[in-house]
Amino acid sequence: VSVLTVNLADNSYDILIGCGVMSSIGSHCVALGLSSRVAVITNPTVNALYGEVVRNSLAGAGYTVSVIEIPDGEVYKNAETLANVYDALIEAGLDRKSFIVALGGGVVGDLAGFAAATYLRGIPFVQVPTTLLAQVDSSVGGKTAIDHPRGKNLIGAFYQPRFVLIDVDSLATLPEREYRAGMAEVIKYGVAIDLIFFEYLEQHVDAIMAMDRECLETLIRRCCQLKAQVVELDEKESGLRAVLNYGHTLGHAFEMLAGYSELVHGEAVAIGMVLAARISVARGHCDAADIKRVSALICRFGLTTQAPIVDRQRLLSAILTDKKSADGAISFICNSGIGNFAIELLLPEELLTLSGLEVCS
Ligand SMILES: NC(=O)c1ccc[n+]([C@@H]2O[C@H](COP(=O)([O-])OP(=O)(O)OC[C@H]3O[C@@H](n4cnc5c(N)ncnc54)[C@H](O)[C@@H]3O)[C@@H](O)[C@H]2O)c1
Ligand SMILES: [Zn+2]
Secondary structure (H helix, E strand, O other), X not given: OEEEEEOXXXXXXEEXXXXXXXXXXXXXXXXXXXXXXXXXXXXXXXXXXXXXXXXXXXXXXXXXXXXXXXXXXXXXXXXXXXXXXXXXXXXXXXXXXOEEXXXXXXXXXXXXXXXXXXXXXXXXXXXXXXXXXXXXXXXOOOEEEEEEOOEEEEEEEEOOOOEEEEEHHXXXXXXXXXHHHHHHHHHHHHHHHOHHHHHHHHHOHHHHHOOOHHHHHHHHHHHHHHHHHHHHHOOOOOOHHHHHHOOHHHHHHHHHHHOOOOOOHHHHHHHHHHHHHHHHHHXXXXXXXXXXXXXXXXXXXXXXXXXXXXXXXXXXXXXXXXXXXXXXXXXXXXXXXXXXXXXXXXXXXXXXXXXXXXXXX
């Protein structure tokens, strides 16, 4: 097992990464002094695959375990599901000494994390991410949230887990589409903050596509390290942390317009990154060869770089909804060459013009 620490004073925690580590969750909880009762929040898909291992490990370590299933899918990351989870937590008798284990992808992690942040004004929680996206991004950093009909992640809290347990082997059962989509977030770290890592990805496409375990472990560790560094400098996103939104401004807009099933998050981010690279060229932060290199890598992982053609007005309003603030310009993350970033204040209209995006009206 490799261990990384996220240093956040009182909120510091470890990320444990390894193959086959899920069955050790019970002893890690004991080692941290987590006591008594635990609710494992998961969905039917993940529960069928990994529920038993986790349950047995926790029970074997002396915990009273309840399992709470939420339906599978982004559309259920909402207030109604959350209300059902609160009911189940009360029903299971969880008190302030109890804790929550989030077992699943980013949807489960975000919702279970928010439940933990708010139930009894906050009880401890543990992340056991089972998708590539969750392992390299959403399980680290303490952003928890549910969606609102008016936009994604509008209701949430910064709330750090007690530890993150990443079992690389759990990726073996992930649908190929989800695996590829997760690669978009991996590429994001390379383009926006780490050239050496970008080159590593270019050199290891075949091994990554073949899910070589050693390679995966290296890749996940590097992403977590980069994310931890950014979060350590800016836990509550007052500035620097926004770099992790590279590719997300336009990506989110397309994700909303296409409907969550047509484009999954990572697929939309891949498109958003290519557009961000084009805007970066237009603003003089990199040259055309960099766009080519970024799109080439995205394509090699089987992701599309082609934006769907959508209505201009709907796209503009989607960009604004996502911005979480009402006035004027957007802080847009550009890539400066590959491996560095620059922030530009741009109007939604300018994003369309500078990216050369084809829209209809
Ligand atoms: N908190 C953050 O910082 C942050 C960052 C990025 C994304 N997110 C959020 O993460 C969510 C997306 O997460 P996601 O991409 O993990 O999607 P997801 O949680 O919907 O999981 C994708 C699918 O894979 C299935 N699955 C999960 N693990 C599996 C496994 N090991 N084997 C087989 N199937 C498995 C799930 O049941 C689901 O159907 C979005 O809601 C997004 O807003 C949060
Ligand atoms: Zn993302």
